Amino acid sequence: MTYPVVAYGAPVLRKISQDITPDYPGLKTLIDDMWETMYASYGVGLAAPQINKDIRLFVIDSQQVFENLEEGEKGIYPDAPGVKKVFINAYIESLEGEEWAYNEGCLSIPKIREDVYRPASATISYVDEHFQPHTDTFTGITARIIQHEYDHIEGKLFIDYLKPxxxxxxxxxxxxxSKGKVKVDYKMVFPR
Known part of the structure; x- marks a missing residue:
């Protein structure tokens, strides 16, 4: 099932999300639906608040980024070929390295892209879809996508990094x- 993506202005996008337990109702189906929603929306990451669920869950697929790079761009990013992962109850342990700019967008804020500076690496603790614990360090584009999606479960958006x-x-x-005056080719739900 493809969920509609929640648009900017919805209160759920500003809430700090809650941890979940392995017996969260319909968790496997929810994760499958999040993958389906992310791909149908042409995203590389999707957090549960973006489908109106205030839980600490997000999915990323940075492999797509590397599949779409031009030949001259390959080798620029240290994290090639990327990862496809589920993050549950995630908490960033540390952010390190020089901050670098990348033109970010967000499914909840369509048609707006801006350069955002983020640290080069992120160390994050989380459990996977089988509730196995992990603490991993990610770099490059993968670290950036993780930081972006992590912000969603912390009630933060990429536009918060912009100058006033x-x-x-x-x-x-x-x-x-927020009023629905935007055209996208994926399902959205608007707060007003």
Whole structure:
């Protein structure tokens, strides 16, 4: 099942999400549906708040990024060929390395892309879909996608990293998104 993606302005996008237990109702189906929703929306990551669930769950597939790079771009990022993973009850342990800019977008904030600076590596503790514990360090594009999706379960959005003047310049577009005045080729639900 493909869920509609929750648009900017929905309260769930600003909530700190809750941990879940292995007996969370329909967890396997929910994860399968999140993958389906992410791919149907042309995303590389999707967090549960983006489908109106305030739980600490997100999925990423950074392999897609590397499949779409031009030949000259291959080898630039240290994390090739990327990963496809489920993160449950995730907590970032540390962020390290030089911050670098990348033009980010978000399924909940369509048609807006901005350069965001993030640290080069992220160490994160989490459990996988089988509730096996992990603490892993990710770099490059994968680290960036993880940080972006992690922000969602912490009630933060990529636009929060922008300078106040830039945010103010985007406010009209953000208001239009929350009112549903945006055309996308995936299902969305709007707060107003």
């Amino acid at each position: 003047l830039r945010r103010k310049m985007l406010q009209g577009k953000l208001n239009d998104i």
